[in-house]
Amino acid sequence: MNDKIKKLTASLKPLLYPLIAIVVGLFAGGIIMAITGHDPIKGIFGLVKGGFFSPYSLASTLTRGTPVIFAALSAALAWGSGYSSMGAQGQMIIGAITAAIVAPLINAPGWVVVIVTLLAAMAAGALYSLMSAWVSARFDAYLLVITLMFNYVADYFASYLTNYVFLDPNALDKLAIQTQKIENGILPRILSRYTTHYGFIIALVCVALVYFIVNKTSFGYKTRMTGLNASFAQYGGIKAKRTMYLVLLLSGAIAGLGGACEVLGTKFRYVDKMITSPGYSWSGITASLMSGYNILGCLFSAIFLAGITVGGSVVELSMNIPSEITAIIQGVITMLATARFVINWKKKQNGKAGEQA
Amino acid sequence: MILQMKDIVKTYGNVVANDHVSIDLNEGEILAIVGENGAGKSTIMKILYGLEKADSGEITVWGEKVNFRSPIDAMKHHIGMVQQHFMLFGSMTVTENIVYNNEIAKNGFFDRKANREKVRQLSEKYGLMVDPDAIIDDCPVGTQQRVEILKTLYQDASLIIFDEPSAVLTPNEVDDLLRTLRELAKAGKSIILITHKLNEVMAVADRITVMRAGKVIKTLNRADTNTDELSYLMIGRHTADLQLRPHNPGETLLQVKDLTMGSAAGKKVLNGVNLEVRAGEIVGIAGVSGNGQTELVRCITGLEREYEGSVTVCGHDVSNKGVDTIRQAGLSHIPEDRYVWGSAREASLSDNFLMGEENSEKYSRHGVLKSKQIIEHADKLIAEYSVKVDNSRQKMKELSGGNAQKIITAREIEREVPLTIACEPTRGIDIGAMEFVHERLVNKRDHNGGILLVSSELSEILKLSDRIYVMYNGQLNHEFKHGEVDERKLGKLMLGGKADE
CATH class of the missing domain: 3.40.50.300 (P-loop containing nucleotide triphosphate hydrolases)
Known part of the structure; x- marks a missing residue:
């Protein structure tokens, strides 16, 4: 019995830090509200309520959360293996534009179109991720910087394709930069009243799959050990390059899938900046940092971050609090998550020194 | 008697590191404290040097009851310590390291000449030969240790604690160190030597205190004991004498x-x-x-x-x-x-045990790990090697160095x-x-x-x-x-x- 309690508390321990980060983040948001002349208690309460406590707001949160979950999984996989890839955004864009181009080309029953489109988007995301990995390895450049640059390339490349090759000629708004609407082969809503679509279910399946891969397979073992101590992995005979390419391939495929789900589930076409401006991938990376690359933690963190964004727009409408408040809260949480990163790193350094003392 | 520690108790959580430990030391004496890892010998010295605070017990130094809050207090009472891993500035000279914090200054500036002269005198007085102008990083480990000793002497320590001083030295350097310890004692310094190397103890100590599991087991005169008795007291049983059986090597x-x-x-x-x-x-x-x-x-x-x-x-x-x-x-x-x-x-420990075998048929099948076999294997090795842990899910960092x-x-x-x-x-x-x-x-x-x-x-x-x-x-x-x-x-x-x- 005692042992069970111990096990339980040990398994809850990873949740402690994200909770502290959330509380401090909300607190900071409250201070800003107070400074700008709003009632912080009402504001924070409204924020949380607006994000979670009605069927409609919960559905909006899960809709927004879907791409964030994919981005968080993609980042957690890469970062947890010690590869600091910021490439989720670019890979999502590539996945999204691929989906928007491929889906209209297929003449088949809807579900076939969906499957083929999603697979194509995954392949495109994976390939794009491998390209950045190759550039990083070949020219001995920081993966972090390379992937960031690749994000810009993806964004403008997709803009170009939308503007000059696949522009929707029937758009009512002649200034809209968007591709043709996908009529056959979309991800339907789970309940017709709410926006949450089957992409969310696919995201949950991905969470389960990635959890299994990371924790229960030889490959996952290799990625975890590489992330925790690359020298130890090398000593044990784990091939660093191969592990890196496989991890980044998988990470890119998940991001690509996330982009495609957003196209097939909410927009039904590629709209310029549809991935960049909502900041899906940044929320995703924050979620993975918050949870310390814990896969289940990623799921909850991603939904939470999506929730405060939705709540942010609710309080903007109802209380006239600027929705940028959400960005501040997320910023503080990111800062705390990154700080933990630094603390852990410092501890490792001190641990080494302590071992010698 | 210059030092008396009486009934010192120190606990960390529910681990009793020192259980009513009493130690005393006479002037000009070398006292060796021996014991296995975790016997509590470092803890008692940390308490004496002001690095840790005892839960209860009394410390008397030169007849004065003391309660050190930091090593600075200990130094004021003429107690110095030579740590196992040196506390030196690698890119600075021997002189600068020795006089650090107590430099001789002239018009507010560091007086290189006077400081060097002081170090030279000190090194000659105790026969601890060093080059005052050498850079620490260029000095062999034995020399660095001499600098550490000179540092305590410069701070006017009369009681010097040595924590596992021979661990980092070559055999010839160990000989030098033992000679130094005897010289220092002859010059009236009192010395506490923490070690688990019994031959060194037998070579220099006057008295020997044996610790085991946080307690003082016995204090003996060197002349009345031998290494066999000491190792029996340290471990609590006789060690088997390992003999290599003659064996013909094969391929x-x-x-x-x-x-x-x-x-x-x-x-x-x-x-x-x-x-x-x-x-x-x-x-x-x-x-x-x-x-x-x-x-x-x-x-x-x-x-x-x-x-x-x-x-x-x-x-x-x-x-x-x-x-x-x-x-x-x-x-x-x-x-x-x-x-x-x-x-x-x-x-986790089981993850650490798996390294190198993650692809073997014994622990995986079609790329999926066999968790049960992995845990069983880990538990078996933990039991066989009597590693002190609760279970194989614990993280490696929770283990002491020896258990790791x-x-x-x-x-x-x-x-x-x-x-x-x-x-x-x-x-x-x-x-x-x-x-x-x-x-x-x-x-x-x-x-x-x-x-x-x-x-x-x-x-x-x-x-x-x-x-x-x-x-x-x-x-x-x-x-x-x-x-x-x-x-x-x-x-x-x-x-x-x-x-x-």
Whole structure:
């Protein structure tokens, strides 16, 4: 019995830090509200309520959360293996534009179109991720910087394709930069009243799959050990390059899938900046940092971050609090998550020194 | 009596580190405190030096009841400590390090000449020869230790604590150190020596306090005791005398031919190394660290692939091959640094046990890990090596250094492969566990395994090795059979001396 309690508390321990980060983040948001002349208690309460406590707001949160979950999984996989890839955004864009181009080309029953489109988007995301990995390895450049640059390339490349090759000629708004609407082969809503679509279910399946891969397979073992101590992995005979390419391939495929789900589930076409401006991938990376690359933690963190964004727009409408408040809260949480990163790193350094003392 | 510590109690959580420990010291005396790792000897000294605070108990120094809050208090009461790992500024001179915090100044500026003169006088007075202008990083470890001692003397310490001072020294440097300790005592300094090396204790101590599991077991006069009695008191049982049974070595398991490796500076780190390990023998490599042992092991195990010459493991030519291929050929490897190479501190024990076997049929199937077998294997090794943990889900970082070493040693010795490269397999583990590891190594040898043992602990090399090579300056110069050589002679050869000197 005692042992069970111990096990339980040990398994809850990873949740402690994200909770502290959330509380401090909300607190900071409250201070800003107070400074700008709003009632912080009402504001924070409204924020949380607006994000979670009605069927409609919960559905909006899960809709927004879907791409964030994919981005968080993609980042957690890469970062947890010690590869600091910021490439989720670019890979999502590539996945999204691929989906928007491929889906209209297929003449088949809807579900076939969906499957083929999603697979194509995954392949495109994976390939794009491998390209950045190759550039990083070949020219001995920081993966972090390379992937960031690749994000810009993806964004403008997709803009170009939308503007000059696949522009929707029937758009009512002649200034809209968007591709043709996908009529056959979309991800339907789970309940017709709410926006949450089957992409969310696919995201949950991905969470389960990635959890299994990371924790229960030889490959996952290799990625975890590489992330925790690359020298130890090398000593044990784990091939660093191969592990890196496989991890980044998988990470890119998940991001690509996330982009495609957003196209097939909410927009039904590629709209310029549809991935960049909502900041899906940044929320995703924050979620993975918050949870310390814990896969289940990623799921909850991603939904939470999506929730405060939705709540942010609710309080903007109802209380006239600027929705940028959400960005501040997320910023503080990111800062705390990154700080933990630094603390852990410092501890490792001190641990080494302590071992010698 | 200049120091009296009475009924000191110190607990960490629910671990009692010091259980009513009493220690006293006379002027000009050398008191040795001996005990295994975790016996509480470092704790009691940390309390005396003001690094830790006792829960209860009394400390009297020179007749005055004291309660130190920091080492600064201890220094004010003329107590100094030479730590196991030196607290020196590597890029500064010997003089600057010794006078630090108490410099002689002239018009507010550091008076180089006066400070140097002061250091020179001090070093002559106690026969601790140092070059006052040398940069610390350029000094050998023995010299750095002398600087540490001079530092305490400069701070006017009359009671000096030495924490495992010989752990980092070569045999010849140890001789110098022991001589220094005697000189200091003769000059009226009182000394407390913490160690677990009994031959050193027998060479210099006046009295010996034995600690075990946080308690003082007994305090004896050196003249009335011997190493057997001391080790019995330390461990609480008699140690088995390990004897290498005569054994005929079989086929060659490891063959290294003309191994040569350069460094970035163009110097040859390995220079034509030839060696072989056969089934059923332990081959020891003795040497001062930094003479190429690390690089030799890196080449053999595949961590280093840029070298000339050939390496053959169990009949497979693995020259310039990677770690994976070489491990497959039949080799396991206890690395010299348990945290840099040997483990992942943030990973669970069972994950740490799995390393190198994650693809084997025993622990995985179609790429899916067999969790049950992995946990069973981990639990079995934890029990066999009596590692002090609750369960195999615990993280490596929660273990003490000695227990962490046991995990790594167990993983590699118990792997079902013919050849084991063992680097410092007993570093930092207590005598009982050390004996056990030695038994397992010898057991592997008796079952026709081959072991290459690289250790800075000469007694370990001498005790276990069927054959011994001496490594100096990137070369294996001398080869001896078991019993043909003693510690003194090896020590000389390790420093580049000739065999017939």
